[in-house]
Amino acid sequence: LLLLGIETTCDETAAAIVRRRADGSGTILSNIVLSQTDDHAAYGGVVPEIAARAHVEVLDHVIERALRSSGVKLVELDAIAAAAGPGLIGGVIVGLTTAKAMALAARKPLVAVNHLEAHALTARLTDAVPFPFLLLLVSGGHTQLVAVTGVGEYHKLGGTIDDAIGEAFDKTAKMLGLPYPGGPAVERAALRGDASRFHLPRPLMGKPTPDFSLSGLKTAVRLEALAIAPLHDQDVNDLCASFQAAVVDVLADRVRCALRKMREHGIKPNALVLAGGVGANQVVRRTLHKVAADGGTRLAVPPPELCTDNGAMIAWAGAERLALGLTDELSFAPRARWPLDEVEGAASLD
Ligand code: ATP
Ligand code: MG
Ligand code: FE
Numbered sequence: 001l002l003l004l005g006i007e008t009t010c011d012e013t014a015a016a017i018v019r020r021r022a023d024g025s026g027t028i029l030s031n032i033v034l035s036q037t038d039d040h041a042a043y044g045g046v047v048p049e050i051a052a053r054a055h056v057e058v059l060d061h062v063i064e065r066a067l068r069s070s071g072v073k074l075v076e077l078d079a080i081a082a083a084a085g086p087g088l089i090g091g092v093i094v095g096l097t098t099a100k101a102m103a104l105a106a107r108k109p110l111v112a113v114n115h116l117e118a119h120a121l122t123a124r125l126t127d128a129v130p131f132p133f134l135l136l137l138v139s140g141g142h143t144q145l146v147a148v149t150g151v152g153e154y155h156k157l158g159g160t161i162d163d164a165i166g167e168a169f170d171k172t173a174k175m176l177g178l179p180y181p182g183g184p185a186v187e188r189a190a191l192r193g194d195a196s197r198f199h200l201p202r203p204l205m206g207k208p209t210p211d212f213s214l215s216g217l218k219t220a221v222r223l224e225a226l227a228i229a230p231l232h233d234q235d236v237n238d239l240c241a242s243f244q245a246a247v248v249d250v251l252a253d254r255v256r257c258a259l260r261k262m263r264e265h266g267i268k269p270n271a272l273v274l275a276g277g278v279g280a281n282q283v284v285r286r287t288l289h290k291v292a293a294d295g296g297t298r299l300a301v302p303p304p305e306l307c308t309d310n311g312a313m314i315a316w317a318g319a320e321r322l323a324l325g326l327t328d329e330l331s332f333a334p335r336a337r338w339p340l341d342e343v344e345g346a347a348s349l350d
Contacts, residue, residue, distance in 0.1 A: 001078045001322055002029075004102075005315025006063065008055045008095030009087025009115045010140065011036040011046045015063045016311030017070035017077075018125070020319035026125040030070035031312040032062050033305075037181065044174050052090025059098055066311065074106050079327065081318025084112035085335030086141070092334040100330050109327040111318035115309075116340045118317035119275040120148060122307075125316040127271070127300040134262055134269040134297075136255055136288070137340075139276030140166035144340065145210045145258040147267060151320050152345015157258045158210030165247060166278050168214040172221050172243050176236045186240045187281050193234075193241030198224050200246040202253070210258040217246055248287045255288060259295040271300040280304035 001021075007014040016031040036054045040046050067074065082099030085092050096112065103110040119137055123129045135146040135154075143160040163171070166183060173182025178189060200220045203213040221243050228235055255272060262269055272292040278284060279301050292299040306312060321327070324346045 001319045002072060002076055003111070003315040003318045003322065004063070004066065004077055004080050005113070005311040005313070005318055006059070006080070006082040006095045006099050007115070007309055007311045007314045008059065008091040009083045009085065010091065010309055011040055011051050012309040013055050013058050013062050014309060014311035015059070015066035016315045017066055017072050018312050018315035018319060020316065020323060024124070025128060026316055026319065028125070028312045029072060030066045031310055032066045032069070033310050034058055034062050041180050044180050045170065046088070048088045048090055051088055052094060055091050055094040059094060063098070074102070077106070077108055079109040079111050079318060079322050080106070081111040081113050081314050083115040083118065083314050084332060085115065085338040087115055087336070089334060089336040092336070096332070096334045104330060109322065110330055110332065111321050111326070112328040112332040113314050113317045113321070114338055114340065114343045115314075116142060117152075117154070117343050118313040120146070120154070120273070120340065121151070121317045121320055122275060122302045122313040123271070123273040123300040124320070125312070126302040126306060129271045129273060129300045132267050132269055133271045133273045133300070134255075134258055135273045135275060136251070137276045138165045138251070138274070138278035138284075140164060140170065142276065143212050143214070145254065146340060147262055147265070148273070149267070150345060151324055152326070152343050153347070154340045154343060156341050157261050158212070158254065160212040160214060163214040163218065165212070165214060166276065168218050168247070169278065171218050172240070175222055176225060176231065176239060178236070183277060183281065186244060187283070189237045189240035190244045190283070193237030193239070195241040195245035197238040198242035200224070200242050202246055202249050205250055205253045208257070210254045210261060212250065212254060217243070244283055248283055251284060252287055252291045255291050256295060259297070269297050271298050274299060274301040275307065277308040279307035
């Protein structure tokens with residue numbers, strides 16, 4: 001199966017061509033990501049209206065480039081996939097409407113992909129992970145531990161009760177005067193910092209359900225920063241290192257808890273899958289590699305550029321759905337909110 005995937009839910013305008021073979025393996029033929037970072041940097045975060053307009057301006061061009069550099073012609077595609085949510089509604093409308101227009105004109109099926117499902121399934125493209133697996137989804141808007149037993153079969157074990165982890169990285173960066181997006185900036189600063197200088201809380205660590213809470217940690221960073229202001233570069237580096245160490249401790253503990261929960265449910269995971277933008281963080285990757293091994297499984301995590309938003313993950317999720325006969329009507333409405341456990345799979349067809 002050959003699919004075009006379109007991603008416009010946040011501040012990346014992206015399109016990709018992906019092939020999925022009958023044996024379940026996949027290849028990325030092209031993957032074009034145009035980040036709007038510069039458009040939003042001055043505001044310290046994504047401005048929805050600016051994002052939507054920027055998607056309109058560049059999406060045609062991005063799709064053309066994805067097709068051209070893959071060598072695949074529109075007529076050769078088996079379907080057009082687009083992220084239909086969750087995300088900033090203006091951007092979602094741009095991507096989904098474009099996909100619908102292309103599907104109509106080229107007489108191809110449409111696959112309306114849930115952006116979180118796309119993050120979740122990417123490790124099956126890069127690492128051929130069989131179901132079931134434990135998913136740790138850590139992105140800008142989401143922080144969840146999910147038992148994944150099939151395409152469209154997502155059983156949430158736990159999640160954040162306040163901020164997402166990516167959001168905590170972004171807010172911490174902003175607070176410390178680091179550039180947007182915050183995650184990579186905090187990771188870079190932490191490399192030169194002393195993680196033992198500040199003793200920050202590890203919220204919900206040791207709790208029997210695999211939930212998260214990040215807002216207290218963020219506040220603790222703010223209080224430490226205020227106490228030693230004005231901040232010098234080394235202070236910022238030390239705060240970032242201490243913050244990242246706390247996040248990583250919490251992640252490791254919550255994942256161990258979720259692995260236990262899965263076992264209690266009688267499910268033996270084939271892998272711990274790390275997905276979403278925070279999965280690009282090297283310290284997070286290293287730590288969870290060890291946690292997975294200690295827990296009797298392995299870590300599967302896409303390369304950093306496939307952890308953050310991209311078109312290949314949408315095309316791949318579309319292909320996984322199409323392989324099961326799951327396509328969508330052209331009337332499919334864009335969704336600002338669309339939790340992973342409300343995604344429908346093949347089981348709900350009959
Ligand atoms: P969602 O997927 O929940 O809708 P999103 O699409 O905006 O949100 P992603 O693109 O998956 O999120 O990830 C972006 C988030 O990942 C941002 O919060 C960013 O700070 C964070 N991030 C990216 N790189 C790193 C890194 N190296 N370390 C930590 N966080 C990172
Ligand atoms: Mg982004
Ligand atoms: Fe995302």
